[in-house]
Amino acid sequence: MKPAVTDHVEIKKYDHPTGGWGSLSSLIRKAYGEGLLMSGIWSTLLKQNKADGYMCVSCSWAKPAEPRPFEFCENGAKATLWDQTKLRCGPDFFARHSVTELLDWPDCELEKQGRLTDPLRYNAVTDRYEPVSWNEAFAEIGMELRRLDPKSVVFYTSGRASLEASFMYQLFARIYGSSNLPDSSNMCHESTSVGLPRSIGSPVGTVQLEDFSQCDMMFFFGHNTGVTAPRLLHPLQEARERNVPVFTFNPLPERGLKRFKNPQNPVDMLSPGPGTKMSSDFFQVRGGGDIAAMTGIAKAVLALDDAAREQGSSRILDIGFIAEHTHGFAEFEAYLRAAAWDDIVARSGIARPDLEHVAEVYSRSNAVIGNYGMGLTQHRHGTENVQMLCNLLLMRGNMGKPGAGISPLRGHSNVQGQRTVGISEKPELVPLDKFAEFYAFEPPREKGLDTVETCEGVIAGSVKGFVGLGGNFVRAVPETGLVEKAWRRLGLHVEIATKLNRSHLLPGAVTYLLPCLSRLERDRQASGDQTVSMEDSTACIHGSFGSRPPVSPNLLSEPKIVAELAKATVPDMSSIPWDKWIADYSRIRDEIERCFPQHFRQFNKRFLTPGGFHRDIKASKRIWETPNKKANFKPPTTLETDPDIDVSGQKVLTLITVRSNDQFNTTVYGYDDRLRGIHGTRMVLLMNEADIQRFGLTAGQQIDLETHADDGVERRVRGLRVTPYSVPQGNCAGYYPELNPLVPLWHRAKEAHVPAVKSVPVRIVC
Incomplete structure (x- = not known):
């Protein structure tokens, strides 16, 4: 049965500051909803972003050397509460609900079911996920990967994985023969x-x-x-x-x-x-x-x-x-x-x-x-935007x-850090010669697929397999309608995850859902409890130690899952001692230092230093690692960041997608956006009052929105509530990821291929 979603919608102006009592009351409500109000989660939060604790699982802002007593924010605390919920999403849940039924559930309600507890395999006959042993899962995934052309398989990474897991993951993909290593940075920075x-x-x-x-x-x-x-x-x-x-x-x-x-x-x-x-x-x-x-x-x-x-x-x-x-x-x-x-x-x-x-x-x-x-x-022209600020x-x-x-x-x-240790589809950014020398395999040298190219490959049928290390890929990408429709043609679909999301409900011929430990949980391997590492947005490397008990005894760490997949898929195809690396993660860090010595000198000695250690960013010392050894002024070619899209017509608006203060990326914690005064819904279109009058609309009216493009593809989102807001005339705004279906794959940054979701031409349909 589909869970009920409140139909009480309230829109009111919010004039209070960020933070304050509104932030504290929001956290108390979230703790109550996750069954954690009277739990030990509050003492866990005291370790968030501390040198002897764990890195926040949401944003990448810096972890200070001298932290405050409460070194977490409202959204960071929400991420911890969401992660450590008392709710569980185990085999019993999937026995009660078919995948077809769950596809009709809102995204928020899917993740609200709690933490995944057991490895699962999709059964097309019953249309349900069913429990499977880890050994069976690894064996069949390895067998399926060996059947596929490596160039047709994508290895995606969200920003959640540690440096250790990311380093191993990209080595696994390259040993297998794939350069297709897109990540969430392809969609943002x-x-x-x-x-x-x-x-x-x-x-x-x-x-x-x-x-x-x-x-x-x-x-x-x-x-x-x-x-x-x-x-x-x-x-x-x-x-x-x-x-x-x-x-x-x-x-x-x-x-x-x-x-x-x-x-x-x-x-x-x-x-x-x-x-x-x-x-x-x-x-x-x-x-x-x-x-x-x-x-x-x-x-x-x-x-x-x-x-x-x-x-x-x-x-x-x-x-x-x-x-x-x-x-x-x-x-x-x-x-x-x-x-x-x-x-x-x-x-x-x-x-x-x-x-x-x-x-x-x-x-x-x-x-x-x-x-x-x-x-x-x-x-x-997002690249020119960045260069103009330079x-x-x-x-x-x-x-x-x-x-x-x-x-x-x-x-x-850790989206920035994953790039630092080799998660990239661009071979020129990765020390492939060192990999070949150190680990006795020949890595592929051709450019792989980025995120947008992966979507194009799925739609065209050239992508046959997808392995996801975290994230909610299908919900995060543009052109959602076409991508979802084509996704079911995949031969193999594997997701390493902590919670259920919509991407997991789009099975291919063989589909596995592999539950992993979260960053907050104790990771015990042969040599004892393990610490992992992340890079923040200021290029500082920090350690992260999980102390919470695992939510299920049947969870494995991300590095362990990657190692077992590699052993099942590419045995004897490299000199990497996967089991030794998993027994002691410090060995992985030694290898990262060996492959990337400029940035990871004395990695194991320095990464637990309060405040972390800074990567060797030459530009911060006025040493310019450009071809001409200078910092370069780059004049823009135009004042218009999206020059090839005509939004001059009287019936066309420019859509800007935004996030609420009750979400992180595709994870939606609830239906309130306190800081914008929107409660009980995310299906809104924020409009300038002059545009509301110009279109003959009224506040609260239900409308549809479609993309202003003549390429033969219908892109429409239905049931949006017209909401007056302080938006520049000619612009409108609505929530990501709900409005992703309006963004064509071809509407992207030149060269960088970032979806141009901050400037989408749309038409209102009444």
């Missing part, structure tokens, strides 16, 4: 991974946690900090208390960068005021208008420098840095001088005096951090010095 190396020679940011205490100005572009990285609000609040200017550019007025009350500060909590003002100025840029906004700021900085030269004053540009460390400034300067203010204002939606004000403050600041999220990366920082030498640099705010906990 691949524009960073493509754009930053060309600008500064590093695929990751240059900023560390201590830089936030040394900066004297910050930019935020396209990031909902209060939802996706709430612990960043603490150093941000401290900066604001030092009167550090913070300029935020985002289409929606997100509460985390408006007002914040620290729930861990009794004085702040008991104060009657509205909390700390987190942005000195908050500009609601039009969706996709970030290149234009940054161009306007840079153009105004150039004008200030012109005036300084005319007056014989100190230059505004850091001409010494530009001359010594950069290339391409002349071309960038020409681009700025040619850019017309009318075009800049029209595309960005921000008035010229406002952009000039930002430029004037920037010209007086000496250490500036540029923070950004998927609001920059998930566009057709350009702006390079103009005044704000790269590679204390308190300054570029700060891509990654999402999932």
